[in-house]
Amino acid sequence: MPGCKATSEFQCDYRARPGKTCDRHLCAVHAHQVGTDVHFCPSHMKESSGDGKRAQRELFED
Numbered sequence: 001m002p003g004c005k006a007t008s009e010f011q012c013d014y015r016a017r018p019g020k021t022c023d024r025h026l027c028a029v030h031a032h033q034v035g036t037d038v039h040f041c042p043s044h045m046k047e048s049s050g051d052g053k054r055a056q057r058e059l060f061e062d
Contacts, residue, residue: 001024001026001027001041004027004029004030006027006028006029006030007027008025008027009027009028009031010025010027010028011025011026011039012039012044013039013040014040014041014044014047014048022040022041024041026039030042032045
């Protein structure tokens, strides 16, 4: 995240387009875990939180 100096431990797994995820590097504070080994950055967490946008439920289907 811009301005964050913490060590990156995760990457954003939000599907930005077919076959491509956001991949923004995230520290433990800025990574939002939304599934097993699935994390969203703060902006994609907000975007996927149900405010009329698709919540990417296919990430969690078996």
